[in-house]
Amino acid sequence: MPKEQLPHGTIVVKIGGSTLGEHDTTLEDLVSLREEGYSPVVVHGGGKIISEWMAAQNVRPVFKDGLRVTDADSLEIVVAVLAGLINKELVAELSASGAKAVGMSGADGGMLTGRVKDPDLGYVGEVTAVDPSPIRAMSGAGFMPVIAPVAICSPDDPFHPGSLLNVNADTAAGEIARALEADSLLFLTDVEGVLDRGRRLIPKITARQARDLTRAGTISGGMIPKIEACLRAQGSRSHIIDGRRPGALRQSLAGENLGTRIGKVRQVDNG
Secondary structure, three states: OOOOOOOOOEEEEEEEEEHHHOOOHHHHHHHHHHHHEEEEEEEEHHHHHHHHHHHHHOOOOOOOOEEOOEOOOOOOOOHHHHHHHHHHHHHHHHOOOOEEEEEEEHHHHHHHEEEEHHHHHHHEEEEEEOOHHHHHHHHHHOOOEEEEEEEEOOOOOOOOOEEEEEHHHHHHHHHHHHHHHHOOOEHHHHHHHHOOOOOOEEEEEEEHHHHHHHHHHOOOOOHHHHHHHHHOOOOOEEEEEEOOOHHHHHHHHHOOOOOOEOOOOOOOOOO
16 A cells, blocks of 8 residues: 655644543644645543543542552553543544544554553553554554554563553653654643743743753643653654644644744744
8 A cells, every 4th residue: 555645744643631522623623734734643631531430430530640540440441431432532523524533542553562650550651662653554544543542561561561551641642753753743731831930821942941840840740741742752843732722733833823832943834
């Protein structure tokens, strides 16, 4: 099968679980960008919905340092919701908008390999290797990959060898962007971008400034893995934007001033 050549390159778009179901234009934007010659790869979260399903099963969510403690029972819910319900709902919505979307998880084709991040967190993983060939195969055949952040634990891991692992979606997006050498990495969130201590938007920060702001505690909580992912994908244009804003994804790629750009900002080619 011949590989499809797209003029604007690969963009990795992470859709936050907190924005899923909101009335934004992200999915429509993804479809039109694909038609215009971009190759979008979607990575999604789903923490809010996972917590709702855990509550329905009388499983109490427990968090440590911002990460969900995932025991064996919780893992079943996490995988079912991420790789099942949320993933397929996104595929269905993209398909209804005209995209040829394919749902995948990081476990498919050995895409994401990981190891246990902290034994106290249970089946929570950090990514140790990415095989981008399944993503490239789907994109090259004209499909839009939609990826759930689930990994396979390395066989030499001392805790859960060969098991599925729950991986932070921001981290997964950064590692995938790095492996694909993506042109852009975009995080769609439910906040304006990175804010200073006065709650004012910081439009641009360098890698060094990002590290300094993190050490100072200005960047905290769920913004930390996004920043770390941007720094890992240093070859990509990285941008954290408010996904609730209509047209935010398209505006970002067009170089408009919104959200926070991280690292070296390169000139945007609008073809």
